[in-house]
Amino acid sequence: MPFEDKRILKLDREVEGLRLTRSYERSPEGRKVTEEVFDRLTLEVISKLIREGSIAKLDFPVSTGKEGNVFRATAPDGSFVALKIFRVSNSTFKNIARYIEGDPRFSGITGSTRKLIYAWTTKEFKNLCRLEAARVRVPHPIRFLRNVMVMEYIGDEAMAAPQLRSVRLEKPQKVYREVVRFMRRAYQRAGLVHGDLSEYNILMHEGRPYIIDCGQAMMADHPNAQGLLERDIRNINRYFSGLGVRVWGDGTVLRYVKGVRER
Ligand SMILES: Nc1ncnc2c1ncn2[C@@H]1O[C@H](COP(=O)(O)OP(=O)(O)OP(=O)(O)O)[C@@H](O)[C@H]1O
Numbered sequence: 001m002p003f004e005d006k007r008i009l010k011l012d013r014e015v016e017g018l019r020l021t022r023s024y025e026r027s028p029e030g031r032k033v034t035e036e037v038f039d040r041l042t043l044e045v046i047s048k049l050i051r052e053g054s055i056a057k058l059d060f061p062v063s064t065g066k067e068g069n070v071f072r073a074t075a076p077d078g079s080f081v082a083l084k085i086f087r088v089s090n091s092t093f094k095n096i097a098r099y100i101e102g103d104p105r106f107s108g109i110t111g112s113t114r115k116l117i118y119a120w121t122t123k124e125f126k127n128l129c130r131l132e133a134a135r136v137r138v139p140h141p142i143r144f145l146r147n148v149m150v151m152e153y154i155g156d157e158a159m160a161a162p163q164l165r166s167v168r169l170e171k172p173q174k175v176y177r178e179v180v181r182f183m184r185r186a187y188q189r190a191g192l193v194h195g196d197l198s199e200y201n202i203l204m205h206e207g208r209p210y211i212i213d214c215g216q217a218m219m220a221d222h223p224n225a226q227g228l229l230e231r232d233i234r235n236i237n238r239y240f241s242g243l244g245v246r247v248w249g250d251g252t253v254l255r256y257v258k259g260v261r262e263r
């Protein structure tokens, strides 16, 4: 048996135990997820995370998106963690990959596609570390390996925390002020602009907002940062004013976030 086949067989055995529940796997949605997400490379990463004790098993997908998927997983001590798995290959890429894998003329291409995704995973992890150090409430980053990031799971036994957009807030004014304060801390202490902040990328858990999806966050001196900061502010002001919160003007928030005093 060729070496490669042996390796895959071994891997298959290793991942046997971490399969999603049978009923889920048999459902059409489950089948699609299993096929698309668990490409060979990702299986390797997951089995490594299991061997090293970062996780014990995958529980269920929390979210399946275009670029990646988020799973709840159980750690060996029984606590939950979240796994964000960035897709290494969309189906097109997978089809192409079949033809070009093993062809030395193309080794640079698949290599660099993967490297790009690994770099993106690293970037999100590092952004989370910076933001946490700046006291922005984000899921605590735990580990990253290739295209998989392990972080604190926001939610409880029954389900993952909902996005801000689908929650009825008891104290919207308080949440608004905290989100604006997070933007300020991100900017002033971490030197970061989130760049995709909205009611979709804030989770609400036990009445408190958590900022997520920080892969695209960029340094404040990046040429696009100012424009994206202004867009983040417009998004947040739009959403909270829709809830009846008396929001500050966009310009006032901008000056507050940047620490520019008003005369
Ligand atoms: N740490 C976490 N704990 C619980 N749920 C999470 C966590 N991180 C992400 N999620 C859930 O997964 C969804 C997608 O995560 P995220 O926004 O980081 O990825 P994305 O690349 O933007 O995917 P999408 O395009 O689907 O938004 C979130 O909206 C949220 O519901």
Ligand SMILES: [Mg+2]
Residues within 6 Å of the ligand: 200, 201, 213
């Ligand atoms: Mg998102």
